[in-house]
């Protein structure tokens with residue numbers, strides 16, 4: 505029996521690659537930007553496994569083109585670009601990498617809030633330009649943080665906020681009794697949270713229901729002093745509405761690790777504003793975390809190739 509054929513839609517870390525190469529023949533996309541869907545379809549024609557990295561669209565058309573596929577293993581937690589139902593219909597197990605990226609993503613999320621509140625990035629720019637002048641920000645201590653989407657990452661952000669002396673309110677599909685007990689987090693309706701919070705962090709998975717959940721009405725409902733952070737998916741926010749809210753000072757500041765579109769073009773009007781901070785989707789981007797994600801994705805892939813249960817299967 506020969507080696508399995510595995511397609512990788514992007515590069516991964518040396519340890520993970522070597523582990524995979526012991527058991528598989530690998531075809532890996534090393535080109536600029538995303539692998540074109542047509543190329544991916546072509547490569548998957550005789551593939552046994554697909555290592556999905558880089559927000560690749562997995563739909564019926566792609567699955568139809570891959571009749572031998574035994575498993576799709578994604579290095580990444582959010583699977584809004586994957587039609588999980590279609591995978592299930594085709595009998596293809598699909599896994600992601602939850603858990604291992606929680607703390608890194610929470611660090612980045614809280615870091616964005618801290619940097620926005622204290623204008624750390626603006627201060628550095630000034631120093632580089634030879635302007636040694638005071639840059640004023642706002643306190644986080646004593647303020648109320650509203651977390652929309654209180655999953656593992658939301659709870660990890662709440663712990664960091666609590667340590668900084670913030671009060672926590674949250675909105676989630678279900679109540680999180682542990683967070684309420686441990687962190688004195690108070691459950692509010694989405695509308696109540698928008699009115700109440702001084703800072704709002706969005707950590708909701710993107711779906712048909714959540715798409716555009718932060719629009720004109722929601723920004724108008726926020727305090728004019730509100731800080732808004734999005735570290736989940738750009739599509740949760742109506743970019744035009746956010747731009748208008750920031751331009752008209754309906755809210756004070758936005759710090760975004762994710763945008764719609766992505767990448768955000770350098771000449772995008774959002775970047776002309778002085779009350780916005782944008783990072784290039786780096787929530788999980790630490791050496792340690794990305795290695796853990798890759799290792800878990802390889803583990804899932806190898807299990808799937810052997811038709812064994814995956815560690816973190818989405819469509820069990």
Ligand code: DGY
Pocket residue numbers: 579580581582583605736787788
């Ligand atoms: C994820 O894992 O979903 C992050 O957004 C990185 O892609």
